[in-house]
Amino acid sequence: MDESELTTGQCWRDVTDVLAAGIRRVLLYGPPGTGKTYAALKLGVTTGISERLVCTEDLTTGEITGTWMPTGAGKWEWREGPAIRAWTANSGRGGRLVVDEVDRASGDALSTLLAVTDSLDSARWRNPETGQWVRPGPDFSVVMTSNIDELEEIPAALRDRFPVAVRIDRPHPHAVASLSDDLRAPALNGSFGDAARRVSLRRFYAFDQLRGALGAERAARLLFDEASATAVLDALVIGSVE
Ligand SMILES: Nc1ncnc2c1ncn2[C@@H]1O[C@H](COP(=O)(O)OP(=O)(O)OP(=O)(O)O)[C@@H](O)[C@H]1O
Ligand SMILES: [Mg+2]
Structure with missing residues (x-):
């Protein structure tokens, strides 16, 4: 297979270009098994490891921002969730948060997702252990993925935070290599x-x-x-x- 064949796919060009242009909120949607999650975890991530959150009907706020965990002997310790870890990754610059199957989020979890994906100026969260206010770092980015066919299936408020939505209709060229x-x-x-x-x-x-x-x-x-x-x-x- 020649190189031109490997690089086809307007949708993937769009994703790469949008991220390279500095857009930090992107939604990838379309049929299963095309490499959306893989791309969300890797594309445009130059430092650190991406944090991943898989939405289900049972997803809780604690699984997004963090939760108290028993450490034995009646002691509790605060464990930061993936969203806050991504906010503060790379020495506070922020890293990538991947929110998979985002159409399944509902209730409290959806409200929390709205809060943690809000614009950098608006987003803030209070660490219950230290009482300190935390903000997302300047490099914080979120890529959401979903198998939905129609964008309308994404809650409007969440959709509004992700102005760029790319329909992925074919596998990533590297995936077939x-x-x-x-x-x-x-x-x-x-x-x-x-x-x-x-x-x-x-x-x-x-x-x-x-x-x-x-x-x-x-x-x-x-x-x-x-x-x-x-x-x-x-x-x-x-x-x-x-
Ligand atoms: N660019 C790539 N390079 C190598 N392997 C890839 C690449 N993209 C995807 N894959 C592989 O293809 C498979 C499917 O990819 P992935 O899970 O990202 O698909 P998806 O679109 O998120 O699917 P779903 O919609 O079902 O969640 C995985 O095994 C993944 O490791
Ligand atoms: Mg996926």
């Missing part, structure tokens, strides 16, 4: 042709690994429904002839 040659083009397209439904990156990885051990036919039957398995095998045969 580790696949066998014949799988890269189908993986970039997210399918084995018209007959097969959308196939996520994770399934391509599994297929590549399984067919090495069990053969293509069995791997396809294990990973896809009958119609799709046939389409996959046909597509690969046709591809190899071409």
Whole structure:
């Protein structure tokens, strides 16, 4: 596969350019298994490790900003949550916070997310242990990800904090580079042709690994429904002839 083929994908160019331009609130949404979370954790992160928060219906405020933990002998210790750690990472400059599956946040957790993703001037939080007010550092950035198809499914107040939303409709080029040659083009397209439904990156990885051990036919039957398995095998045969 040549370099131009590897670098295609307007959506990924958009994400890279937006982050490079200094935008620090970005929402990536679209079908599963395209590399949204991977990109959110890595793109534009030059120092430190990204903090990750996965939203569920049960997510609590404590899991975002921090919580008191028993340390034995009746003692309690304050454990900072990922949002505050990201605010203050890199000696107070701030780091990357990744908020995955953000459409699932609700109630108190959603209010807390609104607070910690607010603009740098407005956001502040009081550490219950020290009583000190904490603010996000100047380099603090948030990338949210979601599998939603329509932006309307994101609560309006949260959406407003993330003016740039990029619909990711294809896998990141680097993600397909580790696949066998014949799988890269189908993986970039997210399918084995018209007959097969959308196939996520994770399934391509599994297929590549399984067919090495069990053969293509069995791997396809294990990973896809009958119609799709046939389409996959046909597509690969046709591809190899071409
Ligand atoms: N740029 C990349 N380089 C190498 N591997 C990648 C890259 N992007 C994604 N991957 C791999 O592809 C798989 C799917 O990526 P990821 O979890 O980021 O997808 P996603 O879009 O967040 O999926 P979902 O919407 O289901 O959460 C993971 O195993 C990940 O490690
Ligand atoms: Mg993800």
